[in-house]
Amino acid sequence: MRIGHQSAKGVEYIHEIPSFGLGVFLMSEEGECKSACLSALEAGYTHIDTARAYSNEHEVGEALKESGVDREEVFITTKLRRMHAIGFDEVIEHCQKSLELLDTEYIDLYLVHAPPEEIEHRAPVWKGMEHCLEQGWVKAIGVSNYGAHHLDAMQEYATYLPSVNQIEINPWLQRPELRAATEAIGAKVMAYSPLARGHKLKEPELIDVASRLGCTPAQVAIKFCHDIGCITIPKSSRSDRITENLASLEIDISSEMAAIMGMECGYISGWDPTSEP
Numbered sequence: 001m002r003i004g005h006q007s008a009k010g011v012e013y014i015h016e017i018p019s020f021g022l023g024v025f026l027m028s029e030e031g032e033c034k035s036a037c038l039s040a041l042e043a044g045y046t047h048i049d050t051a052r053a054y055s056n057e058h059e060v061g062e063a064l065k066e067s068g069v070d071r072e073e074v075f076i077t078t079k080l081r082r083m084h085a086i087g088f089d090e091v092i093e094h095c096q097k098s099l100e101l102l103d104t105e106y107i108d109l110y111l112v113h114a115p116p117e118e119i120e121h122r123a124p125v126w127k128g129m130e131h132c133l134e135q136g137w138v139k140a141i142g143v144s145n146y147g148a149h150h151l152d153a154m155q156e157y158a159t160y161l162p163s164v165n166q167i168e169i170n171p172w173l174q175r176p177e178l179r180a181a182t183e184a185i186g187a188k189v190m191a192y193s194p195l196a197r198g199h200k201l202k203e204p205e206l207i208d209v210a211s212r213l214g215c216t217p218a219q220v221a222i223k224f225c226h227d228i229g230c231i232t233i234p235k236s237s238r239s240d241r242i243t244e245n246l247a248s249l250e251i252d253i254s255s256e257m258a259a260i261m262g263m264e265c266g267y268i269s270g271w272d273p274t275s276e277p
């Protein structure tokens with residue numbers, strides 16, 4: 001999939017993004033993230049989604065080096081921590097720190113993890129993100145947990161609109177309006193928590209769909225996010241599930257799409273800054 005940034009000159013800084021990746025949130029034991037990344041790279045994953053807040057960027061970098069896979073073959077997404085999203089200089093400082101922790105020359109996609117809490121910090125933070133893009137430290141910039149009104153406000157201060165909005169999406173939280181608002185500014189939707197953090201995998205409706213399709217419940221949820229056009233980044237620390245999750249891309253769920261769409265219930269599995277002012 002292609003991402004780019006809408007600007008007064010058209011679409012700029014176009015970059016290719018794999019539409020599927022490994023999320024590495026809540027891998028807190030030492031070595032857990034590195035080992036999951038190594039399993040994923042071995043299984044054929046080409047995209048890893050980390051964040052400063054996850055305290056494991058260094059393990060992503062170590063796995064990349066140890067795997068022997070070329071840097072250009074892997075897409076690394078990381079995020080500016082919310083507590084660091086307070087001004088232009090802080091963005092520069094923390095982007096440099098992430099580059100150091102990841103031990104890489106560039107980050108493929110750098111996201112503002114959530115709308116900065118102070119509204120007046122949002123413009124200078126985005127200017128800092130744009131500076132990182134112009135300097136080539138990052139190949140693409142985007143946001144995460146931005147609601148339609150946050151995206152709208154960016155039109156006032158952004159030279160380059162975000163290439164991605166990473167938000168929670170899964171069969172139980174489908175967000176058609178927010179997906180449309182994201183696409184309207186030329187950004188792609190990245191679906192986080194596609195399994196609703198595992199909270200809903202035992203729901204009878206999902207189990208029925210999975211058994212009719214001959215796959216696992218997790219595979220149904222992942223493929224749903226993928227098929228509605230989202231870049232999808234399920235997390236697992238287990239190598240068997242890492243392989244299972246990737247294999248979901250091969251499953252045809254079209255016959256069950258209506259049943260999956262019917263699972264919508266507005267369920268938020270973690271946090272929801274999209275509804276903040």
Ligand SMILES: NC(=O)c1ccc[n+]([C@@H]2O[C@H](COP(=O)([O-])OP(=O)(O)OC[C@H]3O[C@@H](n4cnc5c(N)ncnc54)[C@H](OP(=O)(O)O)[C@@H]3O)[C@@H](O)[C@H]2O)c1
Pocket residue numbers: 022023024025026049050113144145166167191192193194195196197198201216218219233234235236237238241242244245270
């Ligand atoms: N931008 C944000 O604010 C934000 C917020 C949340 C997440 N994210 C990103 O999105 C990624 C994914 O979201 P998430 O980690 O919240 O949750 P998720 O991917 O929806 O679910 C992960 C949970 O599901 C389990 N699981 C994974 N594969 C499974 C399978 N095949 N069968 C059964 N259970 C399975 C995992 O356990 P095991 O590990 O034991 O397999 C884990 O408990 C994160 O890792 C992070 O990169 C971003």
